[in-house]
Amino acid sequence: MMIPPAAAEPIFHIGTFPITNAMVNGWIAVAxxxxxxxxxxxxxxxxxxxxxxxxxxxxxxxxxxxxKVTGDEKRARLFFPIVATIFLFVLFSxxxxxxxxxxxxxxxxxxxxxxxxxxLLRPAASDLNLTLGIxxxxxxxxxxxxxxxxxxxxxxxKFVNIRGIFRSFSKGPMAVIVAVIEFGVGLLEIISEVxxxxxxxxxxxGNIFAGEVxxxxxxxxxxxxxxxxxxxxxxxxxxxxxxxxxxxxLAYLTVATEAHGEEHEAEHQAEPAH
Amino acid sequence: xxxxxxxxxTKGLTMAIGGLGPAIGIGLIGFKAMEAIGRNPEAAGxxxxxMLLGMAFAEAVAIYSLVVSFTL
Numbered sequence: 001m002m003i004p005p006a007a008a009e010p011i012f013h014i015g016t017f018p019i020t021n022a023m024v025n026g027w028i029a030v031a032x033x034x035x036x037x038x039x040x041x042x043x044x045x046x047x048x049x050x051x052x053x054x055x056x057x058x059x060x061x062x063x064x065x066x067x068k069v070t071g072d073e074k075r076a077r078l079f080f081p082i083v084a085t086i087f088l089f090v091l092f093s094x095x096x097x098x099x100x101x102x103x104x105x106x107x108x109x110x111x112x113x114x115x116x117x118x119x120l121l122r123p124a125a126s127d128l129n130l131t132l133g134i135x136x137x138x139x140x141x142x143x144x145x146x147x148x149x150x151x152x153x154x155x156x157x158k159f160v161n162i163r164g165i166f167r168s169f170s171k172g173p174m175a176v177i178v179a180v181i182e183f184g185v186g187l188l189e190i191i192s193e194v195x196x197x198x199x200x201x202x203x204x205x206g207n208i209f210a211g212e213v214x215x216x217x218x219x220x221x222x223x224x225x226x227x228x229x230x231x232x233x234x235x236x237x238x239x240x241x242x243x244x245x246x247x248x249x250l251a252y253l254t255v256a257t258e259a260h261g262e263e264h265e266a267e268h269q270a271e272p273a274h
Numbered sequence: 275x276x277x278x279x280x281x282x283x284t285k286g287l288t289m290a291i292g293g294l295g296p297a298i299g300i301g302l303i304g305f306k307a308m309e310a311i312g313r314n315p316e317a318a319g320x321x322x323x324x325m326l327l328g329m330a331f332a333e334a335v336a337i338y339s340l341v342v343s344f345t346l
Binding site for chain 2: 006199202240241243244
């Protein structure tokens with residue numbers, strides 16, 4: 001019985017660029033959303049019915065949840081496209097990874113001397129490249145929004161707080177010591193940004209990849225009825241990880257656009273209550 | 275003890291020790307959530323999402339050690 005390898009396997013190549021099975025799943029998800037968006041945006045009835053109703057309910061629900069975290073309407077609308085897209089894309093690609101055929105229908109290939117099954121489809125988030133890409137995009141966009149909202153000097157002085165040291169000279173020796181400590185804290189924040197990228201990507205990758213391995217092992221042990229509770233677990237895990245990823249992105253965006261000093265209050269609000 | 279058997283041993287130990295802390299953490303989060311719901315059953319809906327968020331963060335540390343044991 002073969003457990004899937006941690007790296008997604010390439011199925012074919014365009015020129016020298018390998019196309020992996022997880023990439024194919026990602027594109028299926030993208031195609032679904034493009035088609036769904038095209039269909040829904042054609043209906044403009046004032047009283048929504050059917051698909052338009054579902055889409056509007058979804059958008060209103062997500063917007064209200066985002067508003068609870070950011071506090072003001074302007075930033076909620078600003079962050080909504082990024083956060084909602086991440087949530088819907090990760091949720092959909094996690095769930096279609098559970099459909100029968102994903103991970104099982106494939107071609108037998110000779111890899112490093114052993115005959116192994118290379119599946120044609122694999123959950124998109126079980127490829128670290130995809131999760132790393134989304135995580136980098138989320139953290140970089142938090143910095144971009146921070147610079148746009150606060151200006152370059154304000155944003156940079158959250159991390160390299162030389163301005164705070166200069167300002168504290170007039171306030172006495174205690175203030176200078178505090179300012180030097182805050183300078184050190186600012187430098188640590190830079191490391192924390194890298195940790196954010198790593199934790200976002202590894203959390204999603206680890207959960208989905210481990211779920212894939214778990215399902216493969218369970219199906220290998222006894223293919224009837226035994227995998228059922230694990231498939232239910234994977235449905236739950238897919239939804240929870242999509243929520244966690246998008247909520248964390250929203251928290252980072254919110255904290256990045258707060259002025260220095262308010263950021264501690266914003267972090268307490270980052271846990272949404274219904 | 276050659277290198278390969280030490281690697282296999284480390285894989286198992288990484289996951290075993292690395293899963294201990296997060297398991298206790300998740301249990302504590304659930305414990306406090308249950309206590310809060312027992313005190314105030316109407317708050318169950320409000321508590322659910324923050325509890326899940328907290329559990330996902332605690333579980334992430336276990337996932338880090340899982341990834342380490344995969345890469346060994």
